[in-house]
Amino acid sequence: MTTSLKRAFHWGWLNLKRQVGMAIATVFVLVLTISLITFLFLFQETTRFLTTELQERVDIAVYFKDGTPETEILDIKNSITKMPEIKKVDFVSKEDAYLKFSERHKGNKAITESLEEIGTNPFLASLNIQTFDASSYSRVASSIQRSAFYNLVEKIDFLQRKPVIERLNSIVLSINTIVIITIMALSAVAVGLAFNQIRNTIYSSKEEIEIMRLVGVSNWFIRGPFLIQGIISGGLAAFITVAMFGVTLYFMGPKLNVLLPGLNIHQFFFNNIALVLLIQFGAGFLLGSISSLISIRSYLKV
Amino acid sequence: MIISFKGVTKIYNSLSGPIKAIDNVSFDIERGEFVSLVGRSGAGKTTLLKIILGQEKPNLGDVFFNGEDVRTIKSSHLPLLRRRIGAVFQDYKLLQTKTALENIVFVLQALGIGDDQIEKDAAEVLNIVELSHRNNNFPAELSGGEKQRLALARALVSRPEVLLADEPTGNLDPYHTQDIIRLLQKVHQIGTTVILATHNREIINNLNQRVITLEEGRIIRDEKEGKFII
Known part of the structure; x- marks a missing residue:
């Protein structure tokens, strides 16, 4: 088990280094996806703040x-x-x-x-x-x-x-529904985008996968390096996104506070850093690994 | 016997209608034999090899490898069959992103062999095909003859019972062709069953081994010390 894992990691890392252009493209798309997911997380907090503000005026x-x-x-x-x-x-x-x-x-x-x-x-x-x-x-x-x-x-x-209270009530309800639908739709688009990029990366190795099958390599030994590649790309993308959001919110947060007094989005980000890291790394690892596993399936039928 | 075909038919469906690539073919191959499959392009040589390798399933008939029905092997169990059958192809089918040594090491690792043994076996097989000096070169940096020797080394490193060679000299000049044939004969001498598909008249006529001649998917001749006659 340890040997297989070590070998999968070795080939996965080697593939990543040798196909650096493809790896950069994958990480870039994953950064976009994870950024969008993080943005939606912060957007949901902003909406919650705005609707609470509205309700507090009543x-x-x-x-x-x-x-x-x-x-x-x-x-x-x-x-x-x-x-x-x-x-x-x-x-x-x-x-x-x-x-x-x-x-x-x-x-x-x-x-x-x-x-x-x-x-x-x-x-x-x-x-x-x-x-x-x-x-x-x-x-x-x-x-x-x-x-x-x-x-x-x-x-x-x-x-x-x-009438005003009831109208406000319906506005708040509508905002919440729109936000939920937007988050779901954009998340689906983001996940689709990342999946497609990883599918393209694996498609470029289609011939190699088929050759491995022909020379008697087992499916898990073929999948292993791609899975590791996906996990490394996802982890790297999550790390870049955390750094990007951390730096941006650290410097931009106070300015946002001027625009929307009372909304401490940077404070919200840093107070919930454990959840943010879980979302970002979770999204990165899951997107990387699951997309790899699904994409490789069709080429293992040789 | 190691391989047995019994009334095997393989039909491909194309836009212009069904094409019979193999038509009711039956033959047996004994362990340690050197068998050449000859015939014009489209005669069914490659399809026959693909059926042995489990790449294609026949529509009719049975195919046995060491008494095991190849048709009923599950997709997940195919690697186990393929580890017992080495294969070389006209287009080499090398892993382009891996060096010559890595092409060999990868197969050995997939077999679950330990690192020390892998190092020894890989060095030995690359030495046999005289490619030790090309260990760290990628396939794109090798000549056609070297690529085919590397493919042969990869096929042999798992010590297969049968070696399938599908037009292995198709892309090579006469010098490298002789080189590959000499290696195939060497492999045969150590007891490996060799099945060679080719339409190279000179090779067949010099081998003096069993020749199965195919035409339009049927066996038209099967001779013990055959010649190339089409």
């Missing part, structure tokens, strides 16, 4: 009747927070609401004058509720409507925001 607000004591509102906040679908509940007091509004419309003379004319604080205390999933808002609004404290509630603005 919330519903529960406004309480004027005069409802703050302690009671805080008790209600605690009970809502305990619901499993709730991500975050923020309490906004009457005063905070007034301040926020004034701050937002600081430059608008008509609005500030109108506020002054009213003379009192017209805003209501509220709870801003965020769920983990945008599709839960409807359920949360209904359970508040059915709750014991509903008599203290002036209004829930879910009904006004409902």
Whole structure:
């Protein structure tokens, strides 16, 4: 077994060295393929970030009747927070609401004058509720409507925001579906490309494979060196891709952060380096070896 | 007997219709014989050798090698048969990306022989065919005669019971032709059964060995000390 492996490695490495042009072409195509797979992995993270960002901009607000004591509102906040679908509940007091509004419309003379004319604080205390999933808002609004404290509630603005939330929900769903389909389609194209290149490499050795069969060489002894060639090419391609992505993201990452604040793609890459290496080397080794084994099959029928 | 053909027919399907390459052929070859297959191009010589080597399966009839039915051998078991049958071809069929020595070593490694023995056997067989000085040359760097001698060395290194030679001198000049025939005779003298397919009249007439003459896939003559008569 060890001798056979040693011999397969010897011939595989020798073939690679002697057909260096073909080997470079194979490694190049494998680098492209693994890069595309890595890019899709990072793209999926970017999409996840963008959809989360979108979802985080959505919330519903529960406004309480004027005069409802703050302690009671805080008790209600605690009970809502305990619901499993709730991500975050923020309490906004009457005063905070007034301040926020004034701050937002600081430059608008008509609005500030109108506020002054009213003379009192017209805003209501509220709870801003965020769920983990945008599709839960409807359920949360209904359970508040059915709750014991509903008599203290002036209004829930879910009904006004409902069309926007539902539209956003459908956009997020569509994005996720499109991303999954794109990843699957591009991965298939990439794998096909790599397979085709390895098939071409093996096709150039078609005659040699047939000769080996004619002189009584067993199928596994013929396959061995090609398998090793495929594994070496895949490993080399994975190594080049890791280095390429590592260097690019190290230098480009901060610039990407400026474009999309909060998205630390380089940090994501380095934090998940074990998974990235598994994907890249796994893709390289599997593509190299499986493509070699499949491509060689038809020439072993002599 | 080592090889036996019983009512063997091989038909190839072509665009212009079926072609009978071998038509109801029967013969036996004894161990240690030197048999020449002669006939014009397309007479069926190569097809016959391909059937012995398991490269082609007959449509009708039986082929036995050492009593084993060649037709029923599984594809995965063909290497075991081929290790017992050495073959040389008109176009040499050498591994172009391997040196002369590696062409021999590769076959020996495939047989599972140890490195020390491989070194010894490879040196010995290259010495027999007088190619020791070309160990590190690739086939493309060898002359036609040297290529055929290397192919012969590769065929002999596994010590086969039978040596098939399909037009081994077809691409060689008269000097190298004699060289190869001399080597085939040497191989025969050490007890190997040799089956030579050729349409070289001079070779056959000088060999004074058994000659099977084929015409349109049929045996028209089978003589113990035959001559080239077509």
